[in-house]
Amino acid sequence: MKDDETRAREALRRLLEKVPIVEIEGITSEAASSQSQPDLVARLLVDGRPRVLVCEYESNGQPRYARSALLVLHDYAQRTPHATPVFMAPYISPAVRQLCEEKGVAYLDLEGNARIAFGGVFIERIVAENSxxxxxxxxxxxxxxxxxxxxxxxxxxxxxxxxxxxxxxxxxxxxxxxxxxxxxxxxxxxxxxxxxxxxxxxxxxxxxxxxxYKAPSGERMRFYTPLHGTALEDAARSVLSTGDGSGHAAFASFSAAHWLAPYGRTGTHYFYADHEGVEKMRGALRLAPASKGENVLITVPKDAGLLADTVEPAPGAICTDPIQTYLDLSIAGERGAEAAEHLRREKLSWPK
CATH class of the missing domain: 1.10.10.10 (Winged helix-like DNA-binding domain superfamily/Winged helix DNA-binding domain)
Structure with a gap:
């Protein structure tokens, strides 16, 4: 038996040993002798009455593998008197746990998440939402x-x-x-x-x-500009729309959302740019470095794809695409989360 399957057997044993009315007669590996047998079979006595747990272990607990395992488990259970099917994996996500419940299959993962019911015994534990x-x-x-x-x-x-x-x-x-x-x-x-x-x-x-989601890795630069409102937007668009091939920049976060799905203005303007793009913006927006009181934040991301995947909702208004804008807003505090959901309703709705 593989190491993980050995761990699975011991995890099942430890779980069952905590139930006073359950007596473990044995937990054996059946699949080693036949491909048509479950990976593990636990033979139990519950208040003196025989019960059997037929268990299938998958090294990958994702839905694609879980579905096929659940079908196999139902077949095992139908061929075995007093049997309860149990799906086992290193980690079983909430979605797969729900799938198991819908299919009437118990589950146990190596993180300790479990839901097993048989013969008057009910065990349920949730110990890890994300392993x-x-x-x-x-x-x-x-x-x-x-x-x-x-x-x-x-x-x-x-x-x-x-x-x-x-x-x-x-x-x-x-x-x-x-x-x-x-x-x-x-x-x-x-x-x-x-x-x-x-x-x-x-x-x-x-x-x-x-x-x-976490904020993209990169250098974050803080500036102050004396420009405001339309004057600032026009100056920024003049830089962002230049097609000379040197330097790239884009509205980001709240500033991109202003063009994509306006929700509410902020006093700070957000951009992604490469280093040449930053230099262009310094001149056009009359930027001065600021340790505090900044109203322009520019991130120079390590991920060049952020400046390649852009949209232009208005002439010269180069913005991070709606997906990236949504993600950036989602980690920008309560107001950012609200703006993110507004953007999602407006631009990221798909047929169910």
Missing amino acids: GAEQRELKSLFRPKSAQVLRAMLRAPGRSWRVTDLSEVSGVSLGHVSNVRTALIDREWALASPEGLLLSKPDELLDAWRDS
């Missing part, structure tokens, strides 16, 4: 290169994508696009069809991205 492994996987999915793929897909959620087309549009390698494709399918956020990869649950994808 370390799950967080690492999501962090990988939302890294800059992957984010370029996701932004492209979310901009056209009804489109079926070939890997080669998605690679070309996003500017990301075929191998990296393939990894993103697998992660989306595993979580059932996308479906593979003969026509290509199609986002099936864009809202769930965006929710997960928002919940794990």
Whole structure:
């Protein structure tokens, strides 16, 4: 038996040992002798009456693998008297826990989350909403290169994508696009069809991205400008719209939302820019460095894709795309969260 399956057996044993009316007769590995047998079988006595837990362990607990395991478990349970099916994995997300409940299958993961009911026994424990492994996987999915793929897909959620087309549009390698494709399918956020990869649950994808989002890495620069209102906007647009190929900048956060889905003005103006773009803005906006009292914040991101994935809702008003603007607003305090939800309603609504 693999190490993880050994850990699964011991986790099941520890959980059952805490129930006074349960006597464990044995927990054995059946799959080693036959492919048509469950990974683990726990034979129990509950107040003297026999009960059996038939368990299937998956090294990946994502919905794609869980669904097939649940079908197998139902077959095992039907062939075994007094049996309760149990799905096991290193981590079982809330979505998969709900799926298990809907299918009438108990569950236990190696983080300690469990819901098992049999013969008058009911065990339920929630100890980890986001495991370390799950967080690492999501962090990988939302890294800059992957984010370029996701932004492209979310901009056209009804489109079926070939890997080669998605690679070309996003500017990301075929191998990296393939990894993103697998992660989306595993979580059932996308479906593979003969026509290509199609986002099936864009809202769930965006929710997960928002919940794990951190501000982009990069240099944050604080300035003061004497310009205000239309004068500042016109000066900024004159810089952002220059097409000479040297220096790039874009409205970001609240400033991008002002053009995309106005919600309310702030006294501070936000931009992403490369270093040449910063120098252009210094002159056009008459910027002076400020340690306090700043009204212009410019981030020079390490992720060049943020300045490549832009939109122009008005002439010269180059803005971070609605997805990136939504994410940045979502971590900008209570007012930012409100502006984010307004932007989402206006620009990021998809058919259910």
